[in-house]
């Protein structure tokens with residue numbers, strides 16, 4: 001498995017915001033979003049055992065498997081090993097690759113990025129808002145719906161997206177606001 005980084009922080013976005021979490025960021029993605037703010041290409045080859053060894057001293061139960069696009073490399077056996085270690089496994093995915101057979105992740109956060117979504121279950125739909133037509137998300141069933149203003153590295157545009165996001169949520173109250181609190185707080 002090619003892993004970009006493993007680190008310990010707080011979940012910054014969505015349903016589990018503020019939860020202490022161990023992050024595994026897999027390298028590589030099958031999308032090239034213009035607004036991508038993650039350096040995910042580099043990485044080192046690690047076995048599942050290596051990953052277990054790297055996380056063993058972090059006290060949190062919550063794991064976030066992210067990327068890049070983590071489903072390109074995720075295995076059921078890694079998830080099983082994390083469960084055996086007592087972990088709760090959240091995955092953050094663009095949804096374009098089906099999870100491996102029998103992959104029993106505990107929480108699926110899906111942020112569709114234009115490709116068809118191949119998931120059978122979505123716990124949390126997290127849409128990054130940048131002025132797109134929101135009706136394309138009507139077809140998705142999820143436990144929770146989060147709308148997050150896109151950070152386009154332009155203060156005026158970001159303010160505009162934030163205002164539009166809030167207005168959309170007020171008119172469509174099944175959605176809730178997600179903010180990238182890790183950027184606001186300047187933590188990882």
Ligand code: SF4
Nearest residue numbers: 029031032033036068
């Ligand atoms: S899907 Fe996510 S990680 Fe991949 S390029 Fe788009 S924003 Fe970046």
